[in-house]
Amino acid sequence: MILTQRNYRAAIVGTGAIAHAHAQAVLGSGRAEVVAVADVDAGRVSAFAEKYGVPSAHASLDDLLRKEEVDLVHLCTPPKLHTPLAVACLEAGVTALVEKPPTLSLAEFDTLIEAERRSTAHVATVLQHRFGAGALRLRRLQEAGELGRPLLATCDTQWFRDEEYYAVPWRGTWESEGGGPTMGHGIHQFDLLFSVLGPWSEVTAVAARQARPVDTEDVSMALVTFESGAVASIVNSVVSPRQTSKLRFDYERATVELEHLYGYTDDDWTVTPAPGQEAVAELWARGHGTASSGHSGWLAAVLDALDRGEAPPVTTEDARRTMEFIAALFASAFTGERVRAGQITADSPFAARMDGTGAPWEKVRNP
Incomplete structure (x- = not known):
């Protein structure tokens, strides 16, 4: 079966150290582009956008989702923010790719599962090894x-x-x-x-x-x-x-x-x-x-799954275990x-x- 590869519009929320690995993986994939970035730190988000040639910078995920058309959001924030931000993505019909740990608790993770069931989009945990x-x-x-x-x-x-x-x-x-x-x-x-x-x-x-x-x-x-x-x-x-x-x-x-x-x-x-x-x-x-076992191999697997119309790895079932x-x-x-x-x-x-x-x-x- 031959699949047609899409070109995905990605956003990155949180511009700390791990966000650079995500930006490099997206830019190196040849199958996606970073079209927007968000961070509460105005200076840092501006510098990040300039470094990676991102055309649009925002102060919040809510603002980004209102103004941009994206397929994927890479959540690179501190763990406390993962659940509310991932739920917001799912409610907007946008797939959320969440850095580890995906949530603070098992109960929070079950909240993500329920939000995914209500959405046309998916949530996956970044466990690239x-x-x-x-x-x-x-x-x-x-x-x-x-x-x-x-x-x-x-x-x-x-x-x-x-x-x-x-x-x-x-x-x-x-x-x-x-x-x-x-x-x-x-x-x-x-x-x-x-x-x-x-x-x-x-x-x-x-x-x-x-x-x-x-x-x-x-x-x-x-x-x-x-x-x-x-x-x-x-x-x-x-x-x-x-x-x-x-x-x-x-x-x-x-x-x-x-x-x-x-x-x-x-x-x-x-x-x-x-x-x-x-x-x-x-x-x-x-x-x-x-x-290497870095973000590039993981992102390729994510995009392959989305091309097939499947939930991207690591799925909620995998990550819940x-x-x-x-x-x-x-x-x-x-x-x-x-x-x-x-x-x-x-x-x-x-x-x-x-x-x-x-x-x-x-x-x-x-x-």
């Missing part, structure tokens, strides 16, 4: 049965963020970010893990505030069981001086590993076949490329109980807020 060549190849080989059963995985996001990083007012609070490294940093790695291993079934976790002057956690760890029977450990940290992002998948026929920092290429993956399974390495080597895991991690960490998939229902305090019944360190400080 799913779309690097290595991740695509791994899923393809797994689905073809070439690796055997997945048995064990490890997923580590060990980054370093200092006090200056948290001096930005909206960082480090439950009310503005919804969580610490579990929400804003490690989500990239464990979402990639979930895209490979499929639905998780239960989690046992701990979370701690070890060193940073924040309300949220700065470290979390989880033991996870998957519906497939595979088990995994997940670590999220912003207190680790030697920064790394690592994933390891142990299958019956091979170990597949990835180590990078903020984005990977094929060169960051290694494959170690089990004895007698050397053919796996040969299969992996086919189609070796140089493309990841958001539910985050809520379950905090629920387990703060209650000391094992939490199963589906256990956090609408009446759970951990659905309304990721800190649910309250972080233990807050209870110590405010008995």
